[in-house]
Amino acid sequence: MIPPANSSLRVSFAVTAVVLAIALIPLPGNRARSILRSVRSPEPNNADREGHAGGYYVGLIDGGPDMGRDELTLRLLGKTSDWKSFHEIEATRYLRGDFLQFELKPNEDKTVFGKRFTTNDRGLRDRAYALAKPEGTFRVALLGSSMDMGWGVSTDETYENRLEDWLNAHAARRGITRRFEVINFAMAAYSPLHRLEVFRRKARDYQPDLVLYSSTMLDTRLLEIQLRNMLRDDQDPQYDFLRRALAAMDVSPADLRAEKDVIKSKIRPHLWPVIDATVGDLAARCRSEDYGLAMIVIPRVGQSDSPELRGPSIESFAAIASRHAVPLLDLSATFDNRDPATIEIAAWDDHPNALGHKLLFQALAHAIADNVTLYHTIFGVEPPTP
Amino acid sequence: MRPGLTRELAPPPRRAPHRRFLPTPALPRDEPGLYPGEPMTCRRNLAAFLLVLAHLALLLAVAKVYRLEGRAFQIMMTLATVALPIHYLLPFRLKLPGFLLASMVGLSLVFGTVTAAIVVTLGVGLILLSRLPISWNARVVAMAAVVAAMAAARAGLARTPVPDVVWPILGSMFMFRMILYLYELKHAETSESFTDALAYFFLVPNVCFVHFPVVDYRTFRRGYFARDIHETQRDGLRMMLRGTLHLLLYRLVYHELLIPMDQVRSVPSLLGFLSCNYLLYLRVSGQFHMACGLLHLFGFSLPETHRHYLLATGFTDYWRRINIYWKDFMVRVVFNPVVFRLKRCGQGPALAVATTVVFLVTWALHAYQSFWLRGTWGVSLPDALFWAILGVLVLVNVQLDARTPRRAKPRAIDLSARPLAIRAAKTVATFATIALLWSLWSSPSLSAWFSMLRRATG
Numbered sequence: 072m073i074p075p076a077n078s079s080l081r082v083s084f085a086v087t088a089v090v091l092a093i094a095l096i097p098l099p100g101n102r103a104r105s106i107l108r109s110v111r112s113p114e115p116n117n118a119d120r121e122g123h124a125g126g127y128y129v130g131l132i133d134g135g136p137d138m139g140r141d142e143l144t145l146r147l148l149g150k151t152s153d154w155k156s157f158h159e160i161e162a163t164r165y166l167r168g169d170f171l172q173f174e175l176k177p178n179e180d181k182t183v184f185g186k187r188f189t190t191n192d193r194g195l196r197d198r199a200y201a202l203a204k205p206e207g208t209f210r211v212a213l214l215g216s217s218m219d220m221g222w223g224v225s226t227d228e229t230y231e232n233r234l235e236d237w238l239n240a241h242a243a244r245r246g247i248t249r250r251f252e253v254i255n256f257a258m259a260a261y262s263p264l265h266r267l268e269v270f271r272r273k274a275r276d277y278q279p280d281l282v283l284y285s286s287t288m289l290d291t292r293l294l295e296i297q298l299r300n301m302l303r304d305d306q307d308p309q310y311d312f313l314r315r316a317l318a319a320m321d322v323s324p325a326d327l328r329a330e331k332d333v334i335k336s337k338i339r340p341h342l343w344p345v346i347d348a349t350v351g352d353l354a355a356r357c358r359s360e361d362y363g364l365a366m367i368v369i370p371r372v373g374q375s376d377s378p379e380l381r382g383p384s385i386e387s388f389a390a391i392a393s394r395h396a397v398p399l400l401d402l403s404a405t406f407d408n409r410d411p412a413t414i415e416i417a418a419w420d421d422h423p424n425a426l427g428h429k430l431l432f433q434a435l436a437h438a439i440a441d442n443v444t445l446y447h448t449i450f451g452v453e454p455p456t457p
Numbered sequence: 458m459r460p461g462l463t464r465e466l467a468p469p470p471r472r473a474p475h476r477r478f479l480p481t482p483a484l485p486r487d488e489p490g491l492y493p494g495e496p497m498t499c500r501r502n503l504a505a506f507l508l509v510l511a512h513l514a515l516l517l518a519v520a521k522v523y524r525l526e527g528r529a530f531q532i533m534m535t536l537a538t539v540a541l542p543i544h545y546l547l548p549f550r551l552k553l554p555g556f557l558l559a560s561m562v563g564l565s566l567v568f569g570t571v572t573a574a575i576v577v578t579l580g581v582g583l584i585l586l587s588r589l590p591i592s593w594n595a596r597v598v599a600m601a602a603v604v605a606a607m608a609a610a611r612a613g614l615a616r617t618p619v620p621d622v623v624w625p626i627l628g629s630m631f632m633f634r635m636i637l638y639l640y641e642l643k644h645a646e647t648s649e650s651f652t653d654a655l656a657y658f659f660l661v662p663n664v665c666f667v668h669f670p671v672v673d674y675r676t677f678r679r680g681y682f683a684r685d686i687h688e689t690q691r692d693g694l695r696m697m698l699r700g701t702l703h704l705l706l707y708r709l710v711y712h713e714l715l716i717p718m719d720q721v722r723s724v725p726s727l728l729g730f731l732s733c734n735y736l737l738y739l740r741v742s743g744q745f746h747m748a749c750g751l752l753h754l755f756g757f758s759l760p761e762t763h764r765h766y767l768l769a770t771g772f773t774d775y776w777r778r779i780n781i782y783w784k785d786f787m788v789r790v791v792f793n794p795v796v797f798r799l800k801r802c803g804q805g806p807a808l809a810v811a812t813t814v815v816f817l818v819t820w821a822l823h824a825y826q827s828f829w830l831r832g833t834w835g836v837s838l839p840d841a842l843f844w845a846i847l848g849v850l851v852l853v854n855v856q857l858d859a860r861t862p863r864r865a866k867p868r869a870i871d872l873s874a875r876p877l878a879i880r881a882a883k884t885v886a887t888f889a890t891i892a893l894l895w896s897l898w899s900s901p902s903l904s905a906w907f908s909m910l911r912r913a914t915g
Contacts, residue, residue, distance in 0.1 A: 080508070080691045083698050087515045090701065094522045109712035110705050113524045118717035142622040146568050147665065148527035332719065374712060412524060 105379055112374045112411070113148075113418050148419055157222065157259050160188060170309050171268050172300070175220075175258055184223040184416055186425075193273075196220045197255040198232065204278045208250045209449065211235075212274040214266035214353075215257035215285030216293065218369045221428065222259060223416030228425040231255045233432035238449065247450055257285065262293035263349040264313065270353060281363040281448060284353060284397075288376050288384045291342040298338050298345070303327055312348035316341050347391045354395040363448045366392045367400045367438075369431060371421040373411040376403060398445055400438040405430050495549040498682045499756075505687040506545055512694045513538055513754065516701060525704055526744070529567045529665035533751075536563050537661065541754055549682070553656050556755050560656075563664040568626060575623050576630075577659070579607075583631055584638075584654045593643050600639065611832065628829025629667040630658050633786065633822070634674070640790055641674045653678060661755070662748035667830055670745045670762050670782040672752075673789065680758035693753020696761070700746030707739035718900070718909055727913035734899060735892040738779075742766070745780070760785075770883040772850040773858055775891060787815045804859060812855050816848030839906060843898035850890070 094111060098104050157163070162179045166172055177194040180187060191199045204210055213219055213231050221229035231253050238251035254277055256269045266284065274282065301308065302322050308314045320337045327334060350366065357364040368388055370376040381403050392399035406414060406427065414427035423431060439445055446454040490501040517534045519525070540559040547555045564573040586603060589596055609615040611624040634657060642649065657677055663669050682689075715733040716726060745762040752759055762782055769775035776784055792811045799807035820841065827835035871877070900906035 079695065080512070083691075083695050084508075084512050084515065087512065087519060087698055087701070090705070091515060091519050091522060094519075106709065106713060110708045111523050112708065112712060113527065116712050116715065118715075142620070143625050143667070146622065147529040147667070418524070418527060 101378070105377060108374060108377065114373050114375070114411075114421065115419075117375065117380065157217070162188065162190065163259075164194075168304070168306065170306060171265060171272065172297070173258070173260075186223060186225040186228070188222075189226050195255055196226065196229070196257065198226065198235075200252055200254055200277070202276060204252075205250065207248060208252055209238075209281070210277055210279045211238075211251070211253040211281045211283055211449075212270070212277060212279035213253060213255050213257055213283045213285060214261075214270055214274065215255075215283075215369070216261045216266075216287060216289070217257070217259035217422060218287055218371065219255065219257035219285045220259055221255075221257075222422040223420065224423075224425050224428050228428050229255065230428040230431035230435060231257075233429065234435055237432065237436050242450060245450070245452065245455070247452060249451060251449075254279070260293060260296075262297040263290055263346045264294065264297055264310075267349050267353050268309070270356070275360070279362055281365065282353070282357055284350065284364065284366050286366060286368050286388050287371065288381050288403075289371065290346060291339075291384075294342050294345060295335065295338055298342075299331075299334055302334070310348075310352060312352060313345065316345050316348070343387055346387075347394065350391050350397065351395050354397055363445075365398045365400060365445055367435065368403045370403045370406050372406055372415040372423050372427055373421045375421055376406070378404070378407060398442060400435065400442070400445075402431060402434040402438065405434040492548045496682055498685050499549045499552075500685070501545065502687060506542075506690075509687065509690045509694065509754070510538075510542060513541065513697075516694070516697055519701055523705060523708075525701065526665065530747075532566050533563055533662060533665040536566065537751055537754065540661075544755055545686075552756065553652055553681075556661065557652070557655055557659060559755075560659040560661045560664065563661055564626075564659070567664050568622065572620060572622055572626070575619060576626050579619075579623070579627055580630060580658055581655070583635060584651070584658060587635065587639055587642060588649075588651070588654070593639075596642075597639060600635070608828070611829065625667055625830045625832075628826075629669055630660075630663055632826060632829050633671045634658055636790060637671070637674050637786065660748075660752065662751045666744045666748050668741065668744065668826075670748060670780070671786045672749075672759065672782060673785060676759060676785075677757060682756045683758050686756055689753050689756060689758045692758070693750040696746045696750030696753060698750075700743045700748075700750055703739045703743030703746060707737065707743060710736045710739065718896075718905070721909045721913050724913055727909070730909075731889075731892040731896050735888075735895040738895070741780075745782075767888060768884055769887045769891075770880055771854050771887060772847070772890075773854040775887055776851050783819070787819060791815050791818050805856060808855050808859055809852060812852045813848065816844055816851070819848075820844035838903050839897050839900050842903070843894055846894055846897075 094107065098107055160179075160181045160183060162176055162181060163173050164176045166174065175190045175194045175196060177190055177192050179190040182188070188196075190196055193200075193202075211234075219229075219231060221231070226232060232255075235251055235253035238253070242249055242251065254274070256266075256274050258265070258269070261269065263286070270282065298317070298320075300306075302317070302320075308317055320341055322334055322337050326337060354364055366388065368385065370381065374380070385401060385403055389399055389401070391397075406423070409430070411421075412418075414423055414430065416422050416424045439449065440454055443454055488495075488497075488500070491497070491499065517538050520531060520534050525531075536559060540555070540562075544552060544555045544559070561573065561577065564576060568576070583600070583603070586600055587596055589599070591599075606615065607624070607627075610617045610619060611628070638654065638657065657672070657674055660669075660672070710733050714729070715737070716730055718730065718734075721727050721730045742763045749759050749762050760781060762780065764778045764781060766775065766779035769778050792815050795811035795814050796807045799810055802810075823840075823844075824834045824836050827833060896909075897903075897906050900909070
C-alpha cells in the first residue's frame with residue numbers, strides 16, 4: 072500500500088518553505104541582511120578573494136595563466152560560451168623594466184562575454200580622440216583600473232562613455248555650447264602609482280580640464296603587487312615619495328627570497344601612506360597645471376565591497392581627499408541592495424555588467440549635479456535649481 | 458535492473474545478507490497504478506507523487522534564490538525536476554534507460570555535446586573492457602594499462618586529441634567505481650547487465666559534483682526500487698533538504714566566521730579558526746547529501762552518506778560517521794580481505810595490519826583522486842602527517858574497542874548526568890582533535906602550521 076505523506080515530510084516541506092521565505096522577505100536590521108547576503112553569495116570570501124585577486128592580477132602583470140579558471144571549473148560554476156580571461160585576449164603590451172609595467176595595445180577589437188572590447192589608435196579603452204583639444208571642448212581624463220576600463224561590457228556601455236554622452240546632452244538641454252570629451256586612461260590592474268604615471272606620461276598630452284582619479288577597495292592589493300614586483304626587479308622608483316617609502320620598508324635581498332608573507336608584512340604598513348602621497352603628488356601636479364581634480368570611489372559587485380567591509384577603506388579615501396583638498400565623489404553604495412546576480416558579469420567575476428555601469432554612471436551624474444563647485448567647473452554655470 | 462523485482466524473506470533465516478532476496482512474483486494485470494508485471498514498489502499514486510514534485514520544486518526554488526553551488530548544479534536540479542515526472546510515468550522496464558537518458562542530457566547541457574560524447578565513448582569503452590570474455594586477472598591488467606595511458610594523457614605526458622576537461626569528468630565517474638565494479642564482477646554469481654553498468658557509472662548528479670561519493674555497485678543495484686517509490690523519494694527529499702542546510706551553513710561559516718590562517722593571533726582566534734576551518738567540510742557533506750538524495754528520487758534507495766559526524770565520540774566512531782561510503786569502500790576492498798588473510802595471526806595483529814593498510818591506501822587514493830580531478834597529486838608533508846596521525850588514532854581506538862567486551866547496545870541514550878557528561882567530553886575531545894588535524898591538513902606547509910600555533914599561544 073502507498074503510505075500517506077508522513078509528518079516528517081511535512082516538516083521537511085515546511086523547513087524548505089521557511090528557508091525560501093527568509094531569502095524573499097525583507098529582513099529587519101543591517102546585520103541580518105548582511106548575513107543573508109553572505110549566505111546567498113556564491114563568491115569567494117575575502118581571504119580567498121584576495122588570494123584570487125593576487126592570482127588574477129599577478130597572472131595579468133607577469134603574463135602568467137589566469138589562475139583556477141580551467142574549463143572544468145568554468146563549466147561547473149557557470150561560464151558564457153565565449154569566456155576568456157583578460158590575459159587570454161592578449162590586449163596587453165608588457166613594458167619590461169618600465170615603471171608603467173604594462174599598457175593596452177592600440178586598435179584591439181576582441182569579443183569578450185559577447186561584447187566588443189576595443190581600444191583606439193592610442194591604446195585607450197575608448198572612442199577615438201584627437202590629441203589636440205578641439206576648440207570649445209571641455210576634457211575629462213579618467214584614471215583608473217579594470218572597473219573603469221570596462222571588462223565584459225562594450226566600449227559605449229562603460230560608465231565613462233555614458234557620462235560623456237550625458238554631459239553633451241545635458242549641456243545641449245541647458246543651451247551650453249561647450250562640448251565634452253571624457254577620455255579613459257584606465258587599465259586593468261593599474262595601481263594608484265600606475266594611474267599617476269599614466270597621468271604624467273599620457274593624460275597631460277590631451278590637455279584635460281578635469282582629472283577624475285578613480286579608487287577601488289582593491290587599491291591596496293594592486294599597489295602591494297606592484298611594489299613587490301618593483302622590489303624584485305630592482306626598478307627605479309621614479310618619485311621621491313616612493314623612494315622614501317621603499318627605504319622605510321627596509322626590504323633586504325634575503326626578504327625577497329623568503330616566503331611572500333615576509334615581504335608582504337614589510338610592505339603593508341606603507342600602503343596607505345603611499346596612496347596618500349600618490350594622490351598628493353597628483354593634486355600638486357594638477358594644481359600647478361591648472362587642471363581640476365576629483366576623486367571617485369567605484370565599488371566592485373558583491374560581498375567584497377559590502378558596507379561593513381568597505382567602511383575602513385572609504386574612511387581612508389575620505390581622509391586622503393580631505394588632506395589634499397580634493398572633492399570626493401563616493402559611489403561605493405551604488406550596488407547596495409541590488410542582487411549581485413543582475414549586475415555582475417559572471418558569478419566568479421565582480422566586474423559590473425552593462426547595467427552595473429549604467430548604475431555607476433547615474434550615481435556619478437547625480438554626484439556631479441549635487442556638487443555645486445564641480446558642476447560649475449564642468450559646465451561653467453550654476454546647477455539648475457530643483 | 459533486477460533488484461527491484463525482489464522481496465526480503467521474512468523471517469530471515471541464517472543466510473548471508475546477499476542471499477536474502479527472492480524474485481518478486483509478477484502481479485495480476487489489473488493492479489491500479491501499475492503496468493502489467495511491474496513490482497509493487499513501483500506503484501504510482503498521483504497524490505503522493507505531486508507532493509514529492511512540489512517539494513522538489515521548492516528545493517529548486519531555494520537553490521535558485523540562494524544561488525547554491527553553480528551553473529552545473531542549477532542545470533542538474535532543473536533537469537531533475539523536469540525529468541522526474543516523465544521517469545515516474547515510464548513503465549518499469551524503461552525507467553533505467555530513462556534515467557540514463559537524463560544523465561546524457563545533463564552531461565551535454567553542462568559540458569557541451571562534444572565533451573559529453575567523448576566522455577560517454579571513453580566510458581563505454583572502459584565498461585566494455587571490464588566485461589571482456591577473458592579471465593578476470595587479464596581484464597584487470599588490461600584495465601591498468603589503459604588507465605596508465607589515460608593518466609599519461611591527463612598528466613600531459615602523452616599528446617591526445619582528447620580535451621583536458623574530459624579527464625576529470627571521466628575520472629570522477631570511473632576512478633573508484635571501476636574498482637568496485639571489477640571487484641563485483643569477480644565475486645558475482647550471475648552476469649551483470651550492461652544497462653546496469655551504464656546507469657552505475659553515468660549517474661545524473663555526478664554531472665555537477667565531480668567530487669562524488671563512492672557508491673557501491675551492489676548497494677546501488679539492491680536499492681533500486683527495493684522499497685515503495687514514494688518512501689524512497691521522501692527519504693531523498695529529506696536528504697536533499699539536509700544537503701541544502703549544510704551548503705547554506707557552509708556559506709555562513711565561510712563568509713561570516715572563518716578568518717584567514719595568518720590572522721590567528723590568540724587562543725580564542727585559534728579556536729575559532731580551527732572550528733570554522735573544519736566546518737568547511739559542510740560543503741562536502743552537503744554535496745554528498747544532495748547527490749544521494751537526487752538518486753533516491755529516481756528509485757535508488759541508498760544508505761546515508763554521513764551520520765552526525767560532528768558528534769563522534771571517538772576516532773573509530775568518527776571514521777564510521779564521516780563519509781560512510783568511503784569507509785564501506787575501504788572495508789570491502791581493503792580491510793576485510795586483509796583481515797581474512799591474516800586471521801591466523803590473531804585478531805589484534807590482523808586488525809592492526811588491516812587498519813594500517815586502510816590508511817595507507819586511503820592516503821594513496823586521495824592523491825590518486827586529486828590527480829584525476831585537479832591534475833596534481835597534492836602530496837605534501839601536512840597531508841602525509843594528517844593521514845598518519847589519524848591512522849594511528851583509529852588504530853589505537855580499534856585495538857581498545859577489540860579488547861572491550863561486547864555489550865548489548867542500549868536502545869536509547871542514557872540521559873542521566875554522568876553518562877551525558879562523559880559523552881559530551883568525548884565528543885568535544887574528538888571534535889577538537891579532528892579540527893586540529895584538519896588545520897594541519899589544510900595548511901600550506903608544516904612551518905606555516907607551527908607558526909600559526911606559535912602566534913596563538915605565545
